[in-house]
Amino acid sequence: MKLSGKKKPLMGVVGGAGVVAALAGFVGGFMSPTTTIVVAFGIWILGATLVNLIAD
Numbered sequence: 001m002k003l004s005g006k007k008k009p010l011m012g013v014v015g016g017a018g019v020v021a022a023l024a025g026f027v028g029g030f031m032s033p034t035t036t037i038v039v040a041f042g043i044w045i046l047g048a049t050l051v052n053l054i055a056d
Contacts, residue, residue: 003055010055014047 003010018040025036 007051007055010051011048014044014051017047018043 021043022036022040025031025039026033031039
């Protein structure tokens with residue numbers, strides 16, 4: 001299965017997941033602000049790296 005045409009939508013999913021984590025931490029209060037920042041950036045960095053590796 002060729003994923004190179006799905007790179008932009010997959011990046012959108014990763015971005016959305018990071019935003020959801022950030023909103024859950026900052027607005028929902030599920031995590032401390034420091035943890036929220038680390039989790040959101042971790043999702044964005046690892047997600048983007050995985051998408052680039054898989055959908056090459």
